[in-house]
Amino acid sequence: MTSLRQLEYLVTVVDTGSFTRAAEQLHVTQPALSHQMRALEHSVGGPLLERLPRSVRLTPMGRAMLPHARAALADAERARCAARQASGQVAGELLVATVYSVSLGVLPPALRVWRRERPDVDVRLFEYRHADELRDAMLAGEADLAIGPRPAGWTGPVRTLGTEEFVVVLPADGATESTSDGTVDLAELADCAWVHYAPGHGLAELLDAACAEAGFRPRPAVRTEQTAAAPLLAAAGLGPALVPANVLPAEFSGRVLRPGKPIRRELVAYGRSEPDPLTAAFGEVLAQHARV
Known part of the structure; x- marks a missing residue:
């Protein structure tokens, strides 16, 4: 047995x-x-x-x-x-699933508010590399709520949190030309070796798709599993990186440019069924305080 x-x-x-x-x-x-x-x-x-x-x-x-x-x-x-x-013995526990980049850039402000308002409710965070893995985890019942890109064909309740903006990070002394409004055409970076993401990481697909639309395939200088490492490696001179703007720290030494054609990703909170009161309360905090 x-x-x-x-x-x-x-x-x-x-x-x-x-x-x-x-x-x-x-x-x-x-x-x-x-x-x-x-x-x-x-x-x-x-x-x-x-x-x-x-x-x-x-x-x-x-x-x-x-x-x-x-x-x-x-x-x-x-x-x-x-x-x-x-x-x-305990007032409650909330199981929250997400993808790596969201746990780094989007969730911390909401979790800080939740902890202040509900100190008696524990939060367990499950992190996944790809939105498909996140969706599969929710289908398998591993969490009360998932936070990430909108899952295709999801039949349960979905709540839009906002739109995530992506930026290009370069060394502060990089020679790449940008327009007066702080944007850069990705095609200008076609000859660069990029800070890429490991195969299976959701942002690897996003970078490949954005570069394909600009007419080239990004050549990796290095691949990383950690979203937080990408802007640091780019700022250190290993190559440009495409990262969610919300993961950049306030004191950041790299050069940050917006793609000439904006790259955005909708972020949502979703579950298998109508949320219980605790999960619904967390959803309200997310809607008000998530950094999107």
């Missing part, structure tokens, strides 16, 4: 990419972890993970099972929180 503990082991191995790191995070021995994973694979009738020399990879069976494992763990956590709330 499959147990929640075994599902937790599977999810942790996948998220850490290593049996060793997963065992450390779970505070169990690696042999115990491996034994439970073998028991889980035996119970489902096939391998879930492919053991590689330096990492692990999900098998087709593993990819099919992973979203259900995450959903089962999320449901169990919500049940635990509901019981604690009924006993008076």
Whole structure:
């Protein structure tokens, strides 16, 4: 019989990419972890993970099972929180899912206000690299509310938060010409090596699409998983970067230009069904204070 503990082991191995790191995070021995994973694979009738020399990879069976494992763990956590709330131990917990760039630039002001107004409500944040991963997580029931680009074909409630603007970052002493209104044509940067995003990162697709519209394919000088690293690498001279304007710190040393043809992305909050009062209250705070 499959147990929640075994599902937790599977999810942790996948998220850490290593049996060793997963065992450390779970505070169990690696042999115990491996034994439970073998028991889980035996119970489902096939391998879930492919053991590689330096990492692990999900098998087709593993990819099919992973979203259900995450959903089962999320449901169990919500049940635990509901019981604690009924006993008076905690006033509530909100599970919020988003993409990396939004957690960095859009959410902090809203979370600060929420924490000040609702100090008795914990917020657990789940971050994903791509909007499709975020959508899949919500379909699997892993969070109460998702915040990110509008999901295609979503049938649940969706609330528009605003439009995110993207800017081009260059070194402060960069020689690229800009117009008097502080804009730059992306085509002028066609010969540059770019600060790009890692494959699978949602902003990698956005950059590729914007450059394709300008008539070229961006040549990467470096690829990063971290949205916050892109403007810093660009300011350091590795190449131009396309970043959400809201991720730039107030004291930023790089040169910031707007694309001649604006690049924007609608951001929304969405759920599977009509929100409960706690989630609805958080949605109101988002609408008023999210940095979009």
